[in-house]
Amino acid sequence: MKAKGQILIIVAVLIPVTLLLLAVAVDSGRIFIERGRVQRAAQSGADAGISVVAEQMVTLAVARQTVFAVTPSPTPPGTMTATPPPGDVPAWLTYEDRATLVSSVIQSTAAAEAREYVRLNGFDPGDPQIELVEVTFPQPGYDPADTSLENLSLFVRIRRRTTVLLAGLLGESLILLESEAQSEIPQR
Numbered sequence: 001m002k003a004k005g006q007i008l009i010i011v012a013v014l015i016p017v018t019l020l021l022l023a024v025a026v027d028s029g030r031i032f033i034e035r036g037r038v039q040r041a042a043q044s045g046a047d048a049g050i051s052v053v054a055e056q057m058v059t060l061a062v063a064r065q066t067v068f069a070v071t072p073s074p075t076p077p078g079t080m081t082a083t084p085p086p087g088d089v090p091a092w093l094t095y096e097d098r099a100t101l102v103s104s105v106i107q108s109t110a111a112a113e114a115r116e117y118v119r120l121n122g123f124d125p126g127d128p129q130i131e132l133v134e135v136t137f138p139q140p141g142y143d144p145a146d147t148s149l150e151n152l153s154l155f156v157r158i159r160r161r162t163t164v165l166l167a168g169l170l171g172e173s174l175i176l177l178e179s180e181a182q183s184e185i186p187q188r
Contacts, residue, residue, distance in 0.1 A: 023165045023166055024166065026165060027164040027165050027166050027167075030162070030164060031162070031164060031175070031177070034160070034162045034177055035177050035179065037121075037122065038123070038158050038160055038177050038178070038179040039179040039181065040121065041117075041118050041121035041122065041123045041158060041179075042118070042156045042157065042158045042179045042180060042181035043156075043181040043183075044117045044118070044120075044121055045114040045115065045117045045118040045121075045133075045135070045156040045158075045181070046114060046154050046155065046156040046181040046182055046183040047117075047183045048113045048114055048116070048117035049110040049111060049113050049114030049117075049135060049137060049154045049156065049183065050110070050137075050152075050153075050154045050183035050184065050185055051113070052106065052109050052110040052113045053101055053106060053110055053137070053152060053154065053185060054185050056100070056101055056106055057089055057090070057093065057097075057101060057185065057187075058089055060092075060093060060097040060100060060101070061089040061090075061092035061093060061097075064092045064093070064094070064097070065086060065092060090185075090186050090187050090188055093187065095144050095145050098144035098145075098152075098187060099144040101138075101144075101152065101187070102137070102138045102142060102144065102152070107137055107138075110135070110137050110154060111135040111137060114135045114137075114154065114156050115133055115135060118133050118156065118158060123158055123160065129160055129161045129162065129174075130158070130159075130160050131159040131160065131161060131176070132157065132158065132159035132178075133156070133157075133158055134155075134156070134157040134158075135154065135155070135156050136154070136155040136156075136157075137153075137154040137155070138152055138153065138154070139152070139153040139154075139155070147188065149187070149188070150186060150187065150188045151184040151185065151186055151187060152184060152185055152186075152187040153182055153183070153184040154182070154183050154184070155180060155181070155182050156180070156181050156182075157178065157179070157180040157181075158178065158179055158180075159176060159177070159178040160176070160177050160178075161174040161175065161176055161177075162174060162175060162177055
């Protein structure tokens with residue numbers, strides 16, 4: 001058996017294998033990077049949306065503290081009712097305040113802020129590759145009078161299509177990446 005021509009067969013087999021491995025490496029890296037981008041955009045949107053709620057929570061607590069400070073105490077001197085510390089914002093809230101935190105005005109403002117931060121992170125809902133930008137606030141089943149719920153949560157979910165090389169071999173040109181993020185603040 002002669003050695004001539006064997007190297008040609010080896011190279012002919014190795015070139016497609018090498019190209020396939022290179023495509024897998026490039027696609028894996030791209031998917032990893034895109035998944036991270038989607039996750040960061042969702043988390044920034046959730047954080048921005050919940051900050052609107054936190055700002056309203058502080059506003060309500062400060063108003064409650066101000067009323068408490070200027071109202072004369074009905075108790076005789078020497079007996080005091082328990083007052084929450086000034087820094088414990090959730091302790092100052094009443095059930096009505098908690099209902100205000102999930103009112104339609106706050107819900108729409110928080111959702112708008114969350115969507116704006118998602119857009120600023122490169123995920124514009126007008127982009128045809130963005131399939132979904134969904135904001136959920138408050139969490140399903142939330143009731144301001146339910147004392148078992150300690151936190152108020154805002155969720156952001158993003159679904160985006162992205163192009164990868166190997167998806168074409170499978171008959172698809174795009175794959176779906178989806179991420180969900182949650183931000184919460186204590187309400188009790």
